[in-house]
Amino acid sequence: MKRLVSTDDAPAAVGAYSQATTNGDLLFTAGQLPLTTDGDLLDGEPVSVQTEQCMENVAAILAAEGLDLGDVLKTTIYLDDIDDFEEMNETYAGFFEEAPPARSAVEVGSVPKGAAIEVEVVADASGAE
Numbered sequence: 001m002k003r004l005v006s007t008d009d010a011p012a013a014v015g016a017y018s019q020a021t022t023n024g025d026l027l028f029t030a031g032q033l034p035l036t037t038d039g040d041l042l043d044g045e046p047v048s049v050q051t052e053q054c055m056e057n058v059a060a061i062l063a064a065e066g067l068d069l070g071d072v073l074k075t076t077i078y079l080d081d082i083d084d085f086e087e088m089n090e091t092y093a094g095f096f097e098e099a100p101p102a103r104s105a106v107e108v109g110s111v112p113k114g115a116a117i118e119v120e121v122v123a124d125a126s127g128a129e
Contacts, residue, residue, distance in 0.1 A: 007064035010057040011035040020061050027065055027125040031078065031118040032057040033111070043114045047084040051091040054119040059095075062123055071123040072101040078118040082107035088117060 005020035005027065006013075013019055013030065020029040034042040034050035035057070042053050059069055079088060085105060093100070101121070111118045 005061060005065055007060055009037060009060035009064065011037055011039065020065075022065060022125045022128075024128075025124075025126050026073075027062070027067065027071075027123040027128075029058055029061050029121050029123075031112075031120045032061075033113060033115045033118055035113075041113055041115065043116070047079075047087045047116050048091040050115060050117050051088045051119075054117055055092065055095045058119055058121055062121075065125060066128045067123055067125060069095055070099070071125070071127070072096075072121045073124055074122040075101050075103040076120050077103065077105040078108045078111055079105060080108060080111045080116050084116055 002021050002023055004018045005022055007019065010019055010032070017030050020027055032054045034045070034053040036042070036053065042050050062068055062071060077088065079085065
């Protein structure tokens, strides 16, 4: 059965979506923008800083379910400019130093709110506390 996941340690959902959903086996996050918990969009910052904020948001959502980045099975990265791939990848790699998940990284026409990046993940929730 689907259950909603929410935490104050990541930006609140501002539309008709949840921060994440789980069925107890898998957890799916919504796309995470480089937003702080205070709602500040880091769109003027370099892609490395935006990537770090997105990943911190993902980690906070996972932690709300007793999970961590080691539970991530698949990551999808949306970039507004694929030329930012190397800068994003350098920062991203620091979050997955061992056994990184499968990943797709694609250029899209634009990312919501004018950000350079959006990140979503699917995680193994079967061992959640």
